[in-house]
Amino acid sequence: MSTWQRLRSNRLALSGGIVVALLAFVALFAPWLAPYDPGEFNAAEVLQGLSRQHPLGTDGIGRDVLSRMIYGSRISLLVGFVSVGIASFIGVTLGALAGYFRGIVDTVIMRFVDVMLTFPTFFLILAVIAYLDATIWNIMVVIGVTSWMGVCRLVRAELLSLREREFMIAAEGLGMSPLRVILRHGLPNAMAPVFVAFILGVAGAILTESALSFLGIGVQPPTPSWGNILTEGKDTLEVAWWLSVCPGLAILITVLGYNLLGEGLRDVLDPRLKSR
Amino acid sequence: MSTALLKTVSLVKSFSAAGNLFGRGGGTVHAVNDVSLEIKSGETLGIVGESGSGKSTLGRLMLRLLEPSAGRVEFDGVDLASLPRRELRRLRRRMQIVFQDPYASLNPRMRIGAIIAEGMRVHDLAPRAEVKQQVLDLMERVGLSRDVFDRYPHEFSGGQRQRVGIARALAVSPSFIVADEPVSALDVSIGAQILNLFIDLQEERKLTYAFISHDLRVIEHISHRVAVMYLGRVVELAPARSIYTSPRHPYTQALLSAVPTVEEKGRVERVVLGGEVPSPLNPPPGCAFHPRCPLAEERCRIEVPELKAQREDATHQSACHLR
Numbered sequence: 001m002s003t004w005q006r007l008r009s010n011r012l013a014l015s016g017g018i019v020v021a022l023l024a025f026v027a028l029f030a031p032w033l034a035p036y037d038p039g040e041f042n043a044a045e046v047l048q049g050l051s052r053q054h055p056l057g058t059d060g061i062g063r064d065v066l067s068r069m070i071y072g073s074r075i076s077l078l079v080g081f082v083s084v085g086i087a088s089f090i091g092v093t094l095g096a097l098a099g100y101f102r103g104i105v106d107t108v109i110m111r112f113v114d115v116m117l118t119f120p121t122f123f124l125i126l127a128v129i130a131y132l133d134a135t136i137w138n139i140m141v142v143i144g145v146t147s148w149m150g151v152c153r154l155v156r157a158e159l160l161s162l163r164e165r166e167f168m169i170a171a172e173g174l175g176m177s178p179l180r181v182i183l184r185h186g187l188p189n190a191m192a193p194v195f196v197a198f199i200l201g202v203a204g205a206i207l208t209e210s211a212l213s214f215l216g217i218g219v220q221p222p223t224p225s226w227g228n229i230l231t232e233g234k235d236t237l238e239v240a241w242w243l244s245v246c247p248g249l250a251i252l253i254t255v256l257g258y259n260l261l262g263e264g265l266r267d268v269l270d271p272r273l274k275s276r
Numbered sequence: 277m278s279t280a281l282l283k284t285v286s287l288v289k290s291f292s293a294a295g296n297l298f299g300r301g302g303g304t305v306h307a308v309n310d311v312s313l314e315i316k317s318g319e320t321l322g323i324v325g326e327s328g329s330g331k332s333t334l335g336r337l338m339l340r341l342l343e344p345s346a347g348r349v350e351f352d353g354v355d356l357a358s359l360p361r362r363e364l365r366r367l368r369r370r371m372q373i374v375f376q377d378p379y380a381s382l383n384p385r386m387r388i389g390a391i392i393a394e395g396m397r398v399h400d401l402a403p404r405a406e407v408k409q410q411v412l413d414l415m416e417r418v419g420l421s422r423d424v425f426d427r428y429p430h431e432f433s434g435g436q437r438q439r440v441g442i443a444r445a446l447a448v449s450p451s452f453i454v455a456d457e458p459v460s461a462l463d464v465s466i467g468a469q470i471l472n473l474f475i476d477l478q479e480e481r482k483l484t485y486a487f488i489s490h491d492l493r494v495i496e497h498i499s500h501r502v503a504v505m506y507l508g509r510v511v512e513l514a515p516a517r518s519i520y521t522s523p524r525h526p527y528t529q530a531l532l533s534a535v536p537t538v539e540e541k542g543r544v545e546r547v548v549l550g551g552e553v554p555s556p557l558n559p560p561p562g563c564a565f566h567p568r569c570p571l572a573e574e575r576c577r578i579e580v581p582e583l584k585a586q587r588e589d590a591t592h593q594s595a596c597h598l599r
Contacts, residue, residue: 173341
C-alpha cells in the first residue's frame with residue numbers, strides 16, 4: 001500500500017487531516033468568508049447573543065465574533081507554521097551537523113541542546129517577550145528559537161544511523177563534500193520523522209501563541225487572535241458565554257486535528273512505532 | 277604489472293570498545309594490526325578471512341574512508357594521510373568501492389540514472405548534455421537495460437542492484453576498486469555473472485582490484501595474489517596458484533581443506549580446527565592462531581611471527597614460526 005492509501009485507511013489521521021485542511025481553507029479565504037470586517041464595531045450591538053446577523057454573537061464593543069474567529073485562524077496558522085519552520089530549520093541544521101560529524105561538533109551541539117532544555121520554555125518566552133515588543137513576528141521567532149531541540153535530537157539520531165549506511169559511505173567515496181553528502185543523501189532519508197515532528201510542533205506552537213495572547217503578551221489587540229478573544233471572553237463569561245467557548249473550542253479542535261494528523265502520519269511513515 | 281599502485285605500511289586500525297558506565301570492561305580492538313602489503317597496477321589482490329578478521333576494515337582504510345590509527349596508505353606514491361581534504365576528494369575519482377549489501381548501498385530515494393551520474397557530476401567529468409548518454413552507455417556495459425534509468429532501487433533484484441553499484445563506481449573512471457564482498461549476498465549463479473563482469477571490466481579498463489571475500493573459491497577465481505587474514509593480521513600472502521597448491525600457514529591449510537570439492541582426486545584431508553576465533557578484544561599473546569593451531573609450540577605462545585618470504589619461493593610469504 002502506498003503511504004497515501006495507508007493514511008486514508010487510518011480514520012483518526014484522516015479526520016485530523018480534514019480539520020487541518022478546513023482550517024487552512026478558512027485562513028486562506030478569510031476575506032471572502034468573514035461576513036464583517038473583524039475590526040468594525042457597532043455600539044448598538046454590544047454583547048449580542050447568537051443570531052442570524054451574528055452567528056457567533058458580538059463582543060464587548062460590538063464586533064462580529066465569527067469574523068474575528070475567521071481572521072484569528074490566520075494568526076494561528078501563521079504563527080504555527082512560521083515558528084515551527086524556524087525551529088525545524090535550526091533543529092535540522094544542528095542535528096545533521098552533530099549526527100554526521102560526531103566527535104567534538106556533536107558534543108558541543110548536544111550539550112547546548114541540554115542547556116536549552118533545562119529552561120522551562122514558556123517562562124523563557126515570557127522573559128524574552130518582556131524585553132522585546134510583543135509583535136507577531138517577535139513571537140514567532142521566540143517560539144521558534146526555543147522549540148528546536150526535539151527536532152535536533154531526532155535528526156541527529158537519524159544521521160548517526162544513516163552515516164553508517166553504505167550508500168552514505170559510497171557518496172563520501174565518490175568524493176562529495178560533507179555538505180553535499182548530508183543534503184543529497186542524509187537529509188532526504190531523515191525527513192519522515194521531521195515531517196511528523198513538524199505537524200505535531202504546529203499544534204504546540206498554536207497552543208503557545210494562544211496562551212501568550214491570552215496572557216496579553218502575545219498578539220496585541222485589535223488584531224484578532226483566538227487567544228486574545230478568549231481573554232476578553234473570560235471577563236464577560238457570565239453574560240456572554242460564546243465569547244469564551246468559540247475560541248476555546250477552535251483551539252481545542254485545531255490542536256486535536258494537528259495531533260491526530262501528526263500521530264497518524266507517524267504510524268504510516270514509521271510502522272516500527274505503531275505498536276506503542 | 278610492475279609498480280605498486282597501492283601500498284599499505286604497518287597499517288593499524290583500532291577501535292575502542294565501550295565499557296560499562298564506569299569505564300570498566302572496555303578495551304581496544306585491533307581490527308587491522310600491522311598490515312603491510314602492495315597491490316600492483318592491473319592486478320587483483322584477493323583478501324580472504326573469516327568474519328571479524330578485519331578484511332572490510334582494511335578495504336576502507338585503503339581508501340581512507342576510515343582514518344588509520346597508525347601506519348600509512350600510499351596511493352600511486354601519494355601518502356593519503358598527508359592530503360588536505362579537498363585534494364583527497366579529488367583523488368577519490370581514481371579509487372572506488374563496491375559494497376556487499378546491494379540493498380544498503382543505493383540511496384532508496386534516488387533514481388538509478390541519478391545514482392550512476394552522481395560521480396560524474398561531482399567531478400565535472402562530462403558536459404551536462406552528455407552525462408545521460410554516458411550513463412546509458414555504462415548501464416549497457418554492466419548489463420542493465422536502458423529503460424531502468426528512471427526507476428528506483430527498490431524495484432530491482434540484488435544482482436541488478438549490484439550492477440548499479442558497479443556502474444556508479446565505474447562512472448568516475450577509477451583505476452583502483454575495492455570490492456568488499458560484492459558477491460557474498462547474491463545467489464551463486466548471479467554471483468558468478470557479477471564476478472565475470474568484474475574480470476571483463478578489469479581487462480577492458482586496466483583496473484586494479486582489492487577483492488574482499490570470505491569465499492575461497494570466489495577469491496581463487498578472480499585473484500592474482502591472495503592475502504589471508506586472521507584476527508587483523510595478514511598470515512599468508514602469495515600468488516593465487518601458490519596459495520591453493522601449496523599453502524604454508526596452518527590456518528590457510530585448514531581454510532582450504534574446508535572448501536567443499538566435487539572431484540575425488542583433489543580432495544585433501546580435512547584439517548578441523550578446534551575452538552572458536554578468539555575475541556579480538558583479548559587476542560592471545562604470541563601468534564594469534566596458536567590456541568587453534570595443530571602445530572603450536574612454546575615459541576608460538578610468546579613471539580608474534582612476522583610475515584616473511586619462504587626460502588624456496590620469495591613471492592610466497594607466510595607468518596608462521598614453523599613454516
